[in-house]
Amino acid sequence: MTKQWFKDSVVYQIYPMSFQDSNNDGIGDLAGITQRLQYIHNLGADVIWLNPIYVSPNKDNGYDIADYRNINPNYGTMQDFEDLLQQAHRLDLKIMMDLVVNHTSDQHVWFKESRKNQTNEYANYYIWRDPVDGHEPNNWLAAFGGSAWTYVPERKQYYLHMFAEGQPDLNWENLEVREAVFDIERFWLDKGVDGFRMDVINLISKPEGLPDVTEPVTAGTTMDFVADGHRLNEFLRQMNDEVLSKYDTITVGEMPSSTPEDAIKYTGLDSHELNMVFQFEHVSLSPNPDVRLGKWNDEPINLVELKASLNRWQIGLDGKGWNSLYWNNHDQPRAVSRFGNDQPEFRVLSAKMLATTLHMMQGTPYVYQGEELGMTNGHFESLEQYEDIESVNFYHEFVDEQKIVDSATMLKYLANMSRDNARTPMQWNNQQNAGFSNVTPWYAPNKNYTAINAENVLSDNDSVYYHYQKLIQLRHDSEIVRYGTFEAIDSEDNQVYAYLRHYKEQSVLVLSNFTDKVVTRDYGQTKFSELLINNYLDDQGTILRPYESKVYLLTK
Template identity: 70%
Template sequence: MTHKWWQNAAIYQIYPQSFQDSNNDGIGDLHGIIKRLPYLKKLGVDVLWLNPIYQSPLKDNGYDIADYEKILPEYGTMTDFDELLKEVHAHGLKLLMDLVVNHTSDQHRWFQESKQSKDNKYADYYMWRDPVDGHEPNNWHAAFGGSAWTYVPERGQYYLHLFAPGQPDLNWENPAVRESVWNIMRFWLDKGIDGFRMDVINLISKPEGLPDAPDPGTYPLTEGLVADGPKLNDYLHEMNDKVLSHYDVMTVGEMPSSKPEDAISYTGLDSHELNMVFQFQHVALEPNPDKRLGKWNDQPVKLPELKTALSRWQKALDGKGWNSLYWNNHDQPRAVSRFANDDPKYRVRAAKMLGTTLHMMQGTPFVFEGEELGMANVHYTSIDQYEDLESINAYRELVEEKKLVDGPTMLKYLANISRDNARTPMPWDSGKNAGFSDVKPWFALNPTYKEINAKAVLEDKDSVFYHYQKLIQLRHDSDLVKFGTYDEIDPDDAEVFAYRRHYQGKTLLVISNFTANTVTRDYDQGKADKLVISNYDDDQGTELRPYESKVYVFN
């Protein structure tokens, strides 16, 4: 099997709006990213993934694109982007763009034309349906609350939007739509970018007939009704044939609700579709028992369930496909708060433990901005502090309209799992506005920035940053880390996550204590040839201290 460059890579995700402001308007921008390239190079990552930087009304923080070939003015110009790409490559790094083609903005010229009549060039670019008995075509709910359908009097029809009303779904059944998407991709690839992260790409093929959801009171999009539709493989194969196969690039598809068996069909090492997927099983744990509340909950994740989710993907894709490895991204809360412990007493060790647990698995690791600092959730206490459309809509619908939960309880849920936990401006130092901007940032800083910031971690040789640097270097140096098979240990253990990796006669043993207690486990670590990495200065053998994580090699 030929190994690909992206199998050796670690990827850093940049949320541009919150990364670095260079022109003091309070909003991160492209020149801000250029300024911080030496920092990213020092961390040791290989690839940068940018969240959307395209022209957008920002109804959903850029995931509603009005023009795919223009840069949002707040971020800069196309000349600025060309300079960024040149500087990224000059630093020996690669660049991934976010491809958002399940839907556009309702401000996109395609939709503006499409909604005017049923007989223009763009009339069939979107999912239009006639009313049924004077109502919506089916009972689907949108991801951000309310109906998935909006009525347009000019056409006398409803259009489908699986997300916000300002994000109408494209009609992938139309060959002209697909060709338009291929042209967008070529535009960026011809500039020299190195691949795409594809937003909710497994939703582009809708089920035939658009049937009602079995339970109209729940969000149906990730319940097997809309995801992984009947023509998805066909569309992805055509994308590869027409575009991707003509470039040396990497692709990762965001695929909510996809199972490992699905992922193998999309990303098989010998297939001709995508390179890897973002699966959601581990980050979707502990949904509310009341299905009407969806993901909103504040219960800690049970370790056996977390191990089952991650181990399932490790074993299923081994030798058949390739995993993406992530704890954090712009749609998830901070991992140290969700999966471990953000108490100041434990935060640094817990963050290192999580990093070790994930980076020693098979797949390509993704680091979200601030993760390398050990950033934690913001713990907001008022709905007025939130910016995220999903969070605000959920509060309005579940608390104020449906009265399914009281306000204080919902605020606890949001503090645990809201997307805004990840979207606060990057803290570069402890000074004015955390070094992000000379003026008030677009969004409030995480109040911990005085202690948790890039300057502080760079000055502390025992920081989360340098631990991540070591983890990334280990991957670069070790085929055992990159390609070893996966063997879980004690899957029902509710305190310790342990597993082995095997490759060409060598074994890697990874042991992580997910508790604040000291526990004892004997996995024959005393027979190991070497302790490769640990988040403590010494090794107590079978004793595991709070949030201790250590990796051994057996030759």
């Protein structure tokens, strides 16, 4: 196993808008992040991933970038960013930027010029097509609902947007676009940032000829159809050759629809493209049986399916590529609500269990802000409580326009799956607005912040935070955790997730009970073994109590 620093690292993800407000305008900012760097350092993280902080009209909370070289004034100034970078580096914390280059904002100067006519300097920076029989060029649907095409009278053409209307897709077939993107990367790397998370990077190469999606046509099938295009490897290799290989970086590509076989092509040890991918397979489980509704459902995750997915990636990339390990992020519901049990009697136990299950795998773990507190979904009850463009759009599409489901059902689906669940303000203490801001925040805090907050967990030696801290330390100290191969155990067990890690002459056994029942499993853990970590105060050997998770070093 080739040893590279990103393989030894743990990444802490920050959603700047919701992390810490330092100037009391209700919006999180860069100075607020700087104030909390010691907290992240104490947790043990090595890298901070910042969601987009660039100038943006915020139609998709910063994933619609209008200026790649300047800071959104809501977050502060370039000086604030440089101060953050300097202070982070003093604490040996690296900074990974979020790079969104499949699309821009429609307020970007490139698009403002491009839409004027078909002959200007930026005319070919985006994907424009003539109408077909007076209609859209094809039947593609956008990820946030509706057609993926919008008509512009000035050009008498449609432009492609795989997401919101205000997020036109860049034309990566145009060499000038690629060079412009590479210049943006150099700009930030020369400032000292340590790498990039690349948003939906496997969509940058579109299918030749932009043909129709075959039935059934949904937002999801369109995404699958467009992903992993024929020139993707070429574009990523060029990016690596011209930019990334010149710096000591961490790079992760968000790649919806990608398989382990795809990921090896992009992150293979000899591919010279990216370090790792964010895959969506395990977070896309339990979709609605009605394919029109896609991810919108409130069914629990099936453990056998979850294990099959995670095991497939562990085994598939072992020795060939590198995994990213995550339960949740800014686009996913809270881990303990989706995969665990967020009821008060089981929330802490199941949050620790999930952490152990993931952090003992091979790959780079990602901790999303508040995950280390066991923060939960918002349990919202009305549409007015949602801010996310995806959630609001699909509610109106499925309830008001297509009448596929009734309002109560769709609200249950939103409560389970909406991205807003991850975007409530960070819960620092039990004071006003959870310690996030002294004024009304841009988004209301989760009501449970008086019980679940950083101040409380830091005063409790048995808290979720300190369990994460121990797991991260164990990873840093143990080569078997970082580099060991993976062996699945009892893949059809629908209660317990068990697996082994092997490295040199050692093996580690990981056992996690995903139920609220007491179960018994005997994998020889009571013989020739040393308990490394668990989430109960004692060990009862073959007995696994509700949501119990424990790790043994096998000494024979």
